[in-house]
Amino acid sequence: TLDIGRPDFGLLKKLLGMVPWDEALEGRRAQESWLIFKDHLLQAQERCIPTKKKAGRKARMPAWMNKELLDMIKSKKEAYREWKQGRVAWEEYRGIVQAARDQVRQAKAQIELNLARDIKTNKKSFSKYVSKKRKTREDVGPLQKETEELVTQDRDRAEVLNDFFASVSTGKDCSHTTHDAEGKGGDWENEEPPTVGKDQV
Secondary structure, three states: OEOOOOOOHHHHHHHHHOOOHHHHHOOOOHHHHHHHHHHHHHHHHHHHOOEOOOOOOHHHOOOOOOHHHHHHHHHHHHHHHHHHOOOOOHHHHHHHHHHHHHHHHHHHHHHHHHHHHOOOOOHHHHHHHHHHHHOOOOOOOOEEOOOOOEEOOHHHHHHHHHHHHHHHHHOOOOOEEEOOOOOOOOHHHHOOOOEEOHHHO
């Protein structure tokens, strides 16, 4: 892909300025003139704008991720599907989830320890890691209405939460169940799906 952050506009202007446009476009129709201009522009682009490799899946992975953790996370997801289908007991599934979570926490702690230890000689990696952590956004998972209908849109979730807290303030019995999607790392995987009631607020 083109690295548009590092173009040489001076060279681009020079190359296009060297083309005898009056002669090149004389007697040409609009479509033909456009193709001629486009050809010269693309040739100049190849010389003036460097290219870079497109970031693959590996480049988007967290710094603490490795093949062993990927395999554990994959096994956890497979165990989740089997548990949902009734082929794996809850205790077995919970054990797999806990083991995966412990390994992830250890890997995160180790990478942060290494970054802190080497901060004097590798400030760039430390700053990059911190900036990525700042971009993490906590999100509210899908909510369930009293009618057992799941809502995912922001406005609908806001209405569900508003109704719930309104019922708490008025003393009306109301409960809504929250469901985090599999793979988002919610703690609900270790427990039975939680139900929020007014006596818990």
